[in-house]
Amino acid sequence: MTELTLVQAVNRGLQEAMRADSDVLVLGEDVGVNGGVFRATEGLFKEFGAERVIDTPLSETGIVGTAIGMALYGLKPIAEIQFLDFIYPAFDQIVSELAKFRYRSGGQYPCHVVIRTPYGGGIRGGLYHSQSTEAYFCHTPGLKVVVPSTPADAKGLLLTAVHDEDPVLFLEPKRIYRSVTGEVPEGDVRVPFGVARTVREGTDVSLYAYGAMVPPTVEAAETLAADGISAEVIDLRSLVPLDEAAVIASVEKTGRAVVVHEAARFCGYGGEIAALLAEKAFYSLKAPIARVTGYDTPFPYALENLYLPNAQTIAHAARATARAT
Amino acid sequence: MTELTLVQAVNRGLQEAMRADSDVLVLGEDVGVNGGVFRATEGLFKEFGAERVIDTPLSETGIVGTAIGMALYGLKPIAEIQFLDFIYPAFDQIVSELAKFRYRSGGQYPCHVVIRTPYGGGIRGGLYHSQSTEAYFCHTPGLKVVVPSTPADAKGLLLTAVHDEDPVLFLEPKRIYRSVTGEVPEGDVRVPFGVARTVREGTDVSLYAYGAMVPPTVEAAETLAADGISAEVIDLRSLVPLDEAAVIASVEKTGRAVVVHEAARFCGYGGEIAALLAEKAFYSLKAPIARVTGYDTPFPYALENLYLPNAQTIAHAARATARAT
Amino acid sequence: MYRYIARTVNEDALMAKSTAPKSSPTAEGASEGSLTPERRVAAYRLMVLARLTDERCLVLQRQGRIGFYVPLQGQEAAQVGAGLALEPGDWAFPAYRELGVALTIGVPLGSILDQLFANSGDVTKGRQMPNHFGFRSHNFVVASSPIGTQITQAVGAAMAAQRRGDAIVSIAFFGDGATSSNDFHAALNFAGVFKAPTIFFCQNNGWAISLPRAKQTQSPTLAEKALAYGFPGEVVDGNDLTAVYRAVRAARARALSGEGPTMIEAQVYRFGPHSTSDDPRRYRADAELEAAKQKDPVVRLQKELMAEHLLDETADRAIWEAAKAEVAAALTAAEKTAPVDPHSFLDDVFASPTPRLVDERVRFEELLRDGVVKP
């Protein structure tokens, strides 16, 4: 066990995976000599060389397209997209190719690429260094999507991603890259996909969150506790595959649900959680399902603190949900 | 009034708009001499010439990127993307640029581009000529998204799109391009955005659909009527802005809801409708909200008839919903 | 430092450093560049087989026996020539028109027809439209519809081979229209930077559906686009089997020697419609087609072989008859093959199904059982 920041845990996960298997390589913009703009690939170039830590030209199409070719050939490429906001030049390769290779080849061509990318707001990054568009990818059959909120999960989910046989989008909450620290096990300790993490148990209302929204959601739960409201906090962390059983079980206990995410609300991931509950936990529900999310606007720069959910807005909605009759 | 097919109505809409305003132009692949692969632009090249009906190179990036530049300059470009499945090379221009220009320029640069594109299955088009990924665009603040299901709406919504001040994604249900005919008013008769169409009134269950799913949903309602179940069918048609009032009002009456779409279920548009109802019509709901959708797989070729919702599967789900206690 | 570049209109400059002789059917000698008489006759057989398969498939589609078809007529020499130049272990990244390449590298005709019929013999399990072939057995990577995407993937595979130390190349097949795609740019740029052992094989058949070559780009040739990425491009007469073969062999040797990629523009002509959904009379002149047909690659090779006494009329007739019989037999077999399993559309989304997919299968089974959906 070592105390690490979240971004350090990502770095250790990469190092671990690359040491264990020479087929694992990293490619992307500024990942080599520079160690990544957030330093997630720090030290890897030195240890593994330019053949396995590949600085690419400025083309996300090229990064993901060549990563797919490498994966088809049998390597295990980990592509870094510098910001989720810049993934769109690769969107065609991701949704049309990566997600569909196994299926459309009748299982002949698995295509195991891990795409790592920092996402989310709160770093004064404005429209193009802050977005959370996980719903696009979650709506794309054939992709797995995971989001750690702790250093241990960052490393553990990343190792699972690298060893998975399917394409994985690994979203890193850059806002808490350095602000969250925690114990991280040494070695190849993996966190399975498809299993949510109950951060805090509670009986009155279920709060679902992931990534950088987990800390303020926990903070909100603490505030609520002071008001006598017992909130359960579920860190979804594996968005696809989703731990539906855990999502449903919590509401079966509490009868009330609040879904939290940074992304715009309309057609966001929270809609799926709400729809799932409205279908499969309907008879347990005692109150309207609330969503605390970004607004349905592009991501603003100067006023991002007003745009983003925080402990206060989450607690506010959760209180209303817990008390609704 | 003239009896037209849906694709003819699109064609008339384009012609009408181009005759009325010389700033309106059309660009895309095979739209000129060839009249479009579905013939939606038939005759326009002859009438308006190569300057206003522009055959472009094979680059959706180029099509949408140049259309944005034209719109910024003051023209009213209508870009055709040959199939929605091929829009992804333009995805960066659409989500990063088109959707955000007005906002990020502080209102200085409205960016009014209409993107027309055929979408949906049922034509034996396989993975890449069948998809329904409207949810990606609906989750992108700054874009409007509309889907006609009748010839009159095709022309009327298209004319509204061309005269709107915001970017509009105009999705054409290619499966019913020719199979659905109807009366279409002559001239500049517009159908407003943000207003759902009640296709059939009912009291027992609300069926929400759009595009090519409207005809089987209506057929399902007819089957249900024979069983003594009165189904209301709402054609959402304007996905963004959504007629939330109409969506909610229907469930306030029926207490039961079924959402139908071709797209994969997970994080699909149906999730938003369900979430909206679970939040704002919660106390009216008498049964779990059902979704009848495509499966969470890529779109198959040989077995598309098993993949797609049809009148039977819709009726089946609606019956269960109407009878749930 | 002020300099002005004007190569664009200077065709001579293009050829200044030509490293290969003008093609001539008799120029043989260098073993890399030569095809033995036997292989040329074998190539002719393949071209005839491709031609006859194509003719038959167009009819099958009109009869509604297959759902769609993309013809390759006019491109037989380019495809067979390129296919012959590959070695086992090389990876091909085709588009949808490469039936002739598949045949050449040894994919059985029956497997091809199974894909066109999307039956239970189809190794891609009926998941894709006809012509989107994929045969892992032959390193013939499954084609997709979005134009250009395979080009970048081919570069990635080549980089992987390079890293593994495998002495193979990847070859990306694409059309003239695809040179306008994002992936063309990304792929050639990456290949140049990483010296990937990739061959960019562009079949310029004159058209991207209804858009003629001249309206796709202003560069005089497509091949010279390679220069923008720091490696050579070459124009080759795609109706000339030997010229195509030789160009691909040279590119292959270059790639394996570590010098990097090459782009080859094989100039051909699409005799048929873009696909069975297309009507070329709307946009192209009959005269253009007629002129192109004068250079029919199958006829050309037939004449060459006859002139060289490698073929006579009897042998030729036998080749056509044998091919016809092969197509007929394969067709009968494909039509007899059972349809694809109705449950199979739920497989292969992931290596193993997620709980959500397990649920969906249960739901689907119930619908089947209750007769709500019918296979």
Add this chain to the structure above:
Amino acid sequence: MYRYIARTVNEDALMAKSTAPKSSPTAEGASEGSLTPERRVAAYRLMVLARLTDERCLVLQRQGRIGFYVPLQGQEAAQVGAGLALEPGDWAFPAYRELGVALTIGVPLGSILDQLFANSGDVTKGRQMPNHFGFRSHNFVVASSPIGTQITQAVGAAMAAQRRGDAIVSIAFFGDGATSSNDFHAALNFAGVFKAPTIFFCQNNGWAISLPRAKQTQSPTLAEKALAYGFPGEVVDGNDLTAVYRAVRAARARALSGEGPTMIEAQVYRFGPHSTSDDPRRYRADAELEAAKQKDPVVRLQKELMAEHLLDETADRAIWEAAKAEVAAALTAAEKTAPVDPHSFLDDVFASPTPRLVDERVRFEELLRDGVVKP
């Protein structure tokens, strides 16, 4: 038809058809190519102002007074030279580093600082990160972060101007790294095909963050990539104000005459970090920077003007002092300007708010009123 293209290593061939003389500071005459002494001194003033603004902003960022900053030092001559060559009515599509262009075409320094401070004077309403300027008043289209997107848009605007019959050009500003982007390819291809009156102005500052020019692409120059799209590209010394001006004027004349686009590669060097988030010591040698600083474009013009007696030390000192005062005054004003209205982030999504956005505003007002969120 078998030809082999090998221009790539042939620098001479590149220059074969050079239509312009090698640059020389004294080569004047052709009115299009000449800058009057007065304009050169004015240009120097702008370059000094840009330099001082830049230095000040780097400090402001370190002090936490602005959130982020993208420096332009080393690129002043390229930006001012290009800006001077434009005419009112021309449309500029900048990236994030084009502060110097904005100043040159007349954007007040105060407006620029308001954007950097994202205050209520910012015409983009505090919606974007610093340096993502947009001034409709000056046809300076609002910059975005995704690399390359503005290049295609510039082509569209030029096509629109062409269609309207407006005698203007569009100019796209982008870096060396952006030549690898999808939009570069699409934009140049469309511009070539449609003969769009666009100038592709690439400031090759040697780096795309940490990736040196040599690793971005294998083509010897970036300018020659234009040839792949059928129009000329030109390399120009970006430290030479006159050379840049002349190249842009020539490209502008060519565009207006209907001959189509031109690409210009202005070779400069990025003196500073990529942005205030970057630490170039991690990836680049001090020596390289020092060598580049020997060619400092501001010093170069200063020396030229002095040698030509268009400037003496007193006048020079006055220019620097005046610029310093201007920056200080503008800064004071910007810092005094009120912050952006807290409700404003909900505006301008659409021309008028949808019901959903009206609802969200109501919800937001309630949160504000109840003290749940605090501006």
